[in-house]
Amino acid sequence: MINAKTAGIQVSASELVEDATFNLPTIERKLRLANLGLADEVAADQPGSGIVLTSAENALEDEEGNKALDNFRNPKDLGDDPKVPKNITLGGAPVKVSLLTRTGDQTVGTKTNEWTGASNTNLKSGQLTIQYRAPQDMYDCEGKLALGPRQVTIGGVKEAIDGQVVIERFYLKAPDDSKPTELSLYCDAGKYITEVMDEYTEQSKPDEKLPKSVEFETRNAIRDFGDAGQEIMTNVDYFDILLSTREGNQLQYYTVKDYLDLDFDKQPPIVGIKYGLILRSENAALNEEGPSEFSVLGKSSTLNDGLSKKYLRTVVESYVTLRNISVMDENKPAI
Numbered sequence: 001m002i003n004a005k006t007a008g009i010q011v012s013a014s015e016l017v018e019d020a021t022f023n024l025p026t027i028e029r030k031l032r033l034a035n036l037g038l039a040d041e042v043a044a045d046q047p048g049s050g051i052v053l054t055s056a057e058n059a060l061e062d063e064e065g066n067k068a069l070d071n072f073r074n075p076k077d078l079g080d081d082p083k084v085p086k087n088i089t090l091g092g093a094p095v096k097v098s099l100l101t102r103t104g105d106q107t108v109g110t111k112t113n114e115w116t117g118a119s120n121t122n123l124k125s126g127q128l129t130i131q132y133r134a135p136q137d138m139y140d141c142e143g144k145l146a147l148g149p150r151q152v153t154i155g156g157v158k159e160a161i162d163g164q165v166v167i168e169r170f171y172l173k174a175p176d177d178s179k180p181t182e183l184s185l186y187c188d189a190g191k192y193i194t195e196v197m198d199e200y201t202e203q204s205k206p207d208e209k210l211p212k213s214v215e216f217e218t219r220n221a222i223r224d225f226g227d228a229g230q231e232i233m234t235n236v237d238y239f240d241i242l243l244s245t246r247e248g249n250q251l252q253y254y255t256v257k258d259y260l261d262l263d264f265d266k267q268p269p270i271v272g273i274k275y276g277l278i279l280r281s282e283n284a285a286l287n288e289e290g291p292s293e294f295s296v297l298g299k300s301s302t303l304n305d306g307l308s309k310k311y312l313r314t315v316v317e318s319y320v321t322l323r324n325i326s327v328m329d330e331n332k333p334a335i
Contacts, residue, residue, distance in 0.1 A: 023185075023232060023233040024233070024277075024316060024318065026141065026187075026232055026233075027128075027170060027275065027318075027320075028318065028320050030130060030141060030168055030187075031130065031273055031320040031322070032320065032323055033130075033132040033135075033166075033324070034050035034051060034130040034131070034132055034322055034324065035048075035049065035050025035051075035130075035131075035132060035322060035324040035325055036050070036132040036133055036135060036324040037132065037133030037135070037162055037163065037324075038050060038085070038131065038132065038133060038165070038324075039325075040325070040326045041269040041270075041325060041326065042269060042270040042271075042322055042325055043267055043268075043269050043270060044060055044070070044071070044259070044260060044267055045060060045068045045069045045070065045264070045267070046069065046071065047069055047070070047071060047072070047073075047085050047086065048071065048085045048131070048165075049071040049131075050130055050131055050132055050322065050324060050325075051101055051128075051129070051130060051243070051270055051273065051322075052071045052072075052095075052100050052101055052129040052130065052131055052167065053071060053100060053101050053256060053259070053260065054070035054071050054072075054100065054260075055070055055071065055072045055073065055088075055094045055095040055096070055097065055100060056070060056072065056073040056094035056095075057094050057095070057096060057097045058070075058097050058100075058260075059073065060260070060264050061264070062264055062265075063264070063265075068264060071085075071100075071131075072085060072087075072088035072089075072094070072095055073086075073087055073088065073094065085165065085192075085194055085220070086194065086220060087220050088192060088220050088221075088222060089220065089221055089222070090190075090221075090222040090225060090226060091226075092221075095222065096109065096114065096226075097109075098110075098111075098114035098115045099114065099115065099129065099169060099225070099226055100127075100129050100169075101126075101127060101128055101129045101130075101169075101241070101256055102115055102117075102126055102127045102256055103126040103240055103241060103242070103255040103256040103257060104117055104119070104123050104124035104125055104126050104240050104255075105124075105255050105256075105257045105258075106255075106256060106257050108124065113173075113188070113226060113227055113228045113229075114226075115127040115169075115171050116173075118171075118172040118173055118174065118180075118183055119172065119183070119237070119238050119239075120181055120183060120237035120238060120278075120303060120304055120307055121237060121238045121278070121294070121301040121302060121303055121304060122301060122302045122304065123238065123240070123299060123301045125171070125172045125238055125239045125240055126171075126239060126240035126241050126256070127169055127170065127171040128169065128170045128171075128241050128273065128275065129167065129168070129169040129170075130167070130168055130169075131165055131166065131167040131168070132165070132166055132324070133162050133163045133164070133165055133166070134146040134147060134148045134163030134164050134165075134166055135148055135149075135163060136148035136149075136163070137210060140166050140168060140189035140191070141168050141187035141189050141229075141230060141232065142187065142188070142189045142229060142230040143230065144189065144213075144214070144224070145210060145211050145212070145213045146163070146164050146166045146191060146213070147163060147164050147203070147204070147213050148163040148164075149161065149162055149163055150163075150203065152195070152197045152198075152199075152202050152203045153197060153198040153199060153202060154195070154196065154197050154198060155198070156198065161193075161195045161197070161203070162195075164191045164192070164193055164213070165191060165192050165193065165194065166189060166190075166191055167189065167190050167191070167192070167222060167225055168187055168188065168189045168190075169187070169188050169229070170185060170186070170187050170232075170239070171185075171186055171188075171239070172184070172185060172186070172236055172238075172239050173186045173228060175231055181304075181306075181307060182234075182235075183235075183236050183237065184231045184232075184233060184234045184235070184236060185231075185232055185233040185236045185239060185277070186228060186229040186230065186231055186232065187229050187230055187232050188225060188226065188227060188228065188229030188230075189224070189225070189229065189230075190222045190223055190224045190225020190226070191213075191214055191222070191223055191224065191225075192216075192219075192220060192221060192222045192223065193216055193219050193220075194219055194220060195219060196219060197219075200215075200216045200217055200218060200219070201215055201216075201217075203216065204216060233279075234282075235279060235280040235281065235282060236277055236278070236279060236280070237277075237278040237279070237280050237303070237307075237313065238276075238277060238278040238294075238296060238301060239275070239276070239277045239278075240275070240276060240296065240297055240299075241273055241274065241275045241276075241297075242254065242255060242273070242274040242275075242297050243255070243256065243259050243270050243273065244270065244271055244272035244273060244274055244319070245259075245268040245269065245270055245271060246268070246271045247268060251271075251272070252268070253274060253297075253298075269325065270322065271321065271322055271325065272319060272320060272321045272322055273319070273320050273322070274297060274317065274318070274319045274320075275297075275317070275318060275320075276296040276297040276315065276316065276317040276318075277296070277315070277316050277317075278294055278296060278301070278313055278314070278315055279313065279314050279315075279316060280311045280312070280313050281311050281312040281313070283311075284308055284310040284311050285310070285311065285312055286309075286310040286311070286312065287310075288310075289309035289310060290309050290310065290311070290312065290313060291309075291313070292309055294313070294315050295315065296315050296317065297317065
């Protein structure tokens with residue numbers, strides 16, 4: 001009996017190790033792509049920001065009460081540069097706040113497939129939404145084709161354009177509504193293009209060896225985003241993120257709420273993301289109840305009442321530095 005119990009614990013422990021080793025790198029690989037080919041900085045007022053914090057629904061205001069730039073919509077004239085996202089919509093309307101990067105201290109969405117803060121603890125989970133230009137023909141987190149740089153017809157002439165803009169969000173959801181405490185980490189992916197071209201259907205035709213990409217009828221309109229997405233990791237009790245900024249030689253961490261609450265002109269550029277999860281084993285393995293309190297991203301969380309404490313649980317945290325940004329030391333002159 002002792003051997004059988006020990007073997008069960010070892011199996012459960014190996015499940016947690018496998019999740020941390022093989023599934024979590026999915027998030028990190030995507031985060032390293034965030035902001036590729038888009039904005040110079042990652043911030044709430046940067047069109048094309050790789051960490052998506054704002055849309056027309058929650059665009060910040062300056063001291064005079066005027067709407068500032070946001071990550072999708074540009075109320076100011078930025079010219080006709082096709083590389084800069086401008087007036088991006090989803091279903092003909094601004095992208096909903098509940099589909100943007102959020103932390104557990106903010107108001108959640110209420111509709112199907114929106115971020116609801118699903119969690120098995122006393123704290124709400126967060127959501128991470130990123131965007132980047134596909135550097136080559138590749139597959140998004142749902143396994144759908146995203147096209148990299150290619151040639152299309154513009155004004156009757158073949159011209160090269162950049163890759164499609166891929167937008168992906170990571171959040172917790174119960175695959176089965178009848179089992180609301182069986183939470184999984186999902187990724188929902190969509191795409192949009194910003195270039196003017198003669199025939200928009202032309203750009204969705206990749207190499208003959210590849211499957212067809214999503215078809216666009218116009219530019220600046222996101223397709224295939226806002227549905228449930230693809231389950232990428234099971235048995236996750238909690239998930240949240242922190243935004244990282246650099247002030248001098250020190251890293252400063254913010255929740256999305258705290259960051260957006262800063263005065264508009266005092267919001268520092270974001271240089272990294274720290275994320276944390278509570279992972280649970282597939283099967284109950286403990287004879288006695290395990291811990292019910294965990295510390296994740298500096299916050300203490302307690303498992304909800306009614307949940308079995310006989311599963312192995314572990315906290316996983318990771319910090320990812322954003323690669324595709326322009327970071328300048330304020331103490332050094334620009335070159």
